[in-house]
Amino acid sequence: MRKGIETRERILEIAEAAVLAKGFGATSIDELIAEAGITKSGFFYHFKDKNELARGLLARYSARNNLLLAGVFGRANELTEDPLQRLLIGLNLFAEHMAAIPEGHPGCLVATMSYQDRLFNREIRELVTETVKGWNGFFRGMIEDILAIYTPREAIDPDRLARTICCSIDGGIIMSKALGQPGVLPEQMLMARNYVKMLFHPVTVHAVQIEEVEAA
């Protein structure tokens, strides 16, 4: 029945915002059901315990994130055949997407769950690890495509560079939150982009020129 998954989705939506603002342990079920307009019975109908809620949150977040990644870099793939340009354009689009969020990025669920790993069972923790590995693998794949054609200024490990991109995002989110400046996240994503660019562009080319090439 459709009403069921609708309520479930509403709970997850409310829970995600609460978890990102206060942490998982400090998020009470009572608070969630109050905002969702249901009773405790309703909550436990959808999630047998809090760990199941965490699993649902993570699955939802991961799916949404993968969709965003696929959208952004899929779009980049439409615009160019060059694997290097694909990554550079994708990171630009990604950064623009983050800059467009009015209140700034609400936070990375994987990051906050990594900082509260003792609250979860092994299954959830492994899910967190697999999620991050998935992101790294996504970027690593693109970097390997680049390395098949381009020779970098210095020898690089694609895994390492993929992690650098992920670090700039999660680190950027934290800095944005800590400083209260939403602009830091897109800014740092562009720094990671610039890192990639410097590694593969033998000659220094200004960003304006790059943009013209990308637009072509």
Add this chain to the structure above:
Amino acid sequence: MRKGIETRERILEIAEAAVLAKGFGATSIDELIAEAGITKSGFFYHFKDKNELARGLLARYSARNNLLLAGVFGRANELTEDPLQRLLIGLNLFAEHMAAIPEGHPGCLVATMSYQDRLFNREIRELVTETVKGWNGFFRGMIEDILAIYTPREAIDPDRLARTICCSIDGGIIMSKALGQPGVLPEQMLMARNYVKMLFHPVTVHAVQIEEVEAA
């Protein structure tokens, strides 16, 4: 009286580990006093409420961190007069220091508190912001010293680059935690180092050669 601050320090030590493992909201006072071997009265003698505990944790963490920064980059300053080399050597020492922690970095208190900011009052949140600003300012100062002598490949904002270094650290900590690989943090710190190096070294120089120059 000395015994007082000793107990207080023990509480903070235990609380820090707990907060970094489970989050602030999920850390119970009962658990802290059990491990510290005191009663609830003793706890509330030192901290009138949980917010005061947070303040103590943050102050302690910040002071310890500043000491580490001063030590590492002070040492780098002894080894060279060149501001660029100072930053590069300092980041190397910093990364080595992080790699030397057996279980890996336990976590950044500022990061976890940023992800639970609704649990704290405005004073604590401003303290978090000021702490991060302090780190950024520390790195920005060194970058400005470099810019006074060196011309980078591309125009850079020292503030932005300083944030990149901070992002690589906090992002690296998260990746290390999420992946269960302590080595990711020092690895990513060296990636940030390499970023700085590429920005200021017009000619590509291999890391081995750089190390020889630094050792001289």
Add this chain to the structure above:
DNA sequence: CCGAAAACCGTACTGGAGGTACTGTAAACC
């Protein structure tokens, strides 16, 4: 050594939260 402050201990309470357990029931679907 003594008085006073510091550094706790003991106990008792309130309110809220996680979670369990069951019964009941309106609505949807087949």
Add this chain to the structure above:
DNA sequence: GGTTTACAGTACCTCCAGTACGGTTTTCGG
């Protein structure tokens, strides 16, 4: 129209944050 879905209602238990307040030991300054 019967079964399943999707909840509501009620009651209960345990654990935790926080308050209150009186009592006790330890430490240090004089």
